[in-house]
Amino acid sequence: MSSPISSKQNFTKESLEKQFRLSEFLAEKIISSVAFLSIAIIFLIFIFVFKESLPIFSLGKESAKVEMQQSVSASGDQPESYGGVETEDLQPESYGGVETEDLQPESYGGVETEDLQPETYGGVEKEDLQPESYGGVEKEDLQPESYGGVEKEDLQPETYGDVQAEPLVENNDSAEDTAKEKKSNSIWDTLLTPDWVPVSENPRFGLLSLLIGTLKVTIISMLIAGPIAILAALYTSCFASKRTKEIIKPIIEMLAAFPSVVIGFFALMVMATFFQDIFGYDSRLNAFVGGVAMALAAIPIIYTISEDALSSIPKTYTEASLALGANKWQTAFYVVLPAATPGIFAALLLGVGRVFGETMIALMATGNAALMSANPFESVRTFAATIGAEMAETVFGETHYSVLFFIGSLLFIFSFGLNALAEFYVKGKLIKKFQGK
């Protein structure tokens, strides 16, 4: 180690040039091609999730035509494709079973347009549904959801198994629906309605109430998780002694090790009752309970990333500030925190992403009723929970299946956009900072 270089060899111009080595070359190529895979994964995810949702686009255009021709066979087809699933829908793994045993033969192979269309869109026209709308309290146009009405009476007290309960509700519905059946024009008319009644003789795939539900839960949980996590991160990185920090940080990060299904279970069994006793609302499982539970899932993410951001601020910053006579808290609040803003913002966005797509907590703690209401103490149904709850009941190739994949594509696009926003924002901020110094 200590021997002088000059004694060992003489440098010539050639020896100093970079030499080609096969092992080096291969190592670099292999490593970068593995790295390329992560780009490929993103594309694959989008392609394969979106691909499964494609049928709804072609269905929309041709639906009117086909429905005219096959109006008779419409009623005949339905029992076939649905019956098997409905009886088995207590078993979440029925997806595999159903597909392998009885449904593949009839559902695959380009028969979609004939078999599946008739049951897909019908009668979502507003005039028809309004009579059965319940109450019409807040907004005239948005209310016509029979689903919500029925759900409220039957399901709300204990909405444990929405999978079990749903068919009951929809069967009640469908009797009325068939009488008023009318054909709507395209899938988009259907998607932009509040009705989410996927399993019935006249299924409707309105996404608005799901969107409202998702946003409600996300906002509630971010309002709780954001401030708490950032403040905790600030304490850990700026005020806590080294010893305290070594105790606090692993403990809070341990919250990240709580699986979401555990948090969901806890929310379902303990928190729901606890909050109901305090606030005394009607539905035991609702957006608020779900939001609080999801905050628990989001806190460790936001905390860890913002703590990292705060701790990665160079010591010279703090020392300079302290040397200028600032207090500890002034340093933390006016020097460290602003410097770490991009990192904290990224942390918040990751928190939103986590909550927005959180499935298990939503499935277990939010009540899973697709209602249109701004009340945080009403049951909600989120996008992710809808996919999680219903994918097992659907049949490969049917419209319900495609719509669920379409929701998946939307979630994917949203999280992609969210991340792009964070990326550009953070980068822009950093560039500004570098230019400023």
Place this chain on the structure above:
Amino acid sequence: METTTTEMNSSLLSTQNKSSDLKGKLIVGATQLAVYTIIAVLFVILGIIIYEGREKFSWEFISSFPTNGMTEGGIFPALIGTFIMVIVMSLAAVPFGTITAIYLTEYASESSKFAAAVRFSVRTLAVVPSIIFGLFGLGFFIQFVGTGFDTAFNGGELRWGQPNILWASLTMSFLTLPVIIVSVEEALKTIPRELREASLALGATKWQTIKNVVLPGSVSGIMTGTILAVSRGAGEVAPILFTGAAYYLATLPGSLSDQFMNLGYHIYIMATQSSDVEKTMPIQFATTLVLLILTLSLNVIAVVIRSRIRRKAK
């Protein structure tokens, strides 16, 4: 001393001392409160689950099969299913993640568009909701790869084109990939540039430097990443909802093409779809307790390993 400094400086400390002291106290108090709230909630959850689950929790519960329509008995198959899945997942995700992290820190140049794209992809992977991975697993692994494989090599016989433990594990490995990449990358970045330069100056090639200097220094990062990924994967349910988890199986999975029972999924169905939710309550809490012990002890192990390696490095 502080007052004199305050007089000397203008911009930052122009606020009056008294009010700024109060403000400071409030801020510190609020941050402290936030920390204690989180810790209190954490221990309350832990306490309640331990309290409710202790009754049923025993060796017999862990080592026996569920009986009587899953209203009695244990969780052995769910535990084993989770273990197998986590192992297969790590085998796929850890090398992949480590290599990607090495690329990002060692090979990629600052201005490389490709590296920027990789970074962006990894961050996107981290924010993609877990249920999307489930959809992806269904659309890609089962419908595309599995069914394609069956048609090509199995003569159309259905073997891989259905939910099974392999597809569930691979789906899960995609989900946990960013966890690994991020923590390995972080660890690689903490290795001082001087060390790399010293190694290069001594005549080592780039790959030799990585292998002998950089990687040994980042073992803690790889460990932490793996353990975090495992504890995430063990508890995550959404991606396996329709890529391999089964409601009930009478036997353990014999091959990678079998379905499997999973602890988290078991909790979910017991709590929401059981025939008698009230009666099975102790079982549910005990199952939750087992899952928590599993994930939390993994976390503790990670922390211990990390601190030990750090101490050694000093």
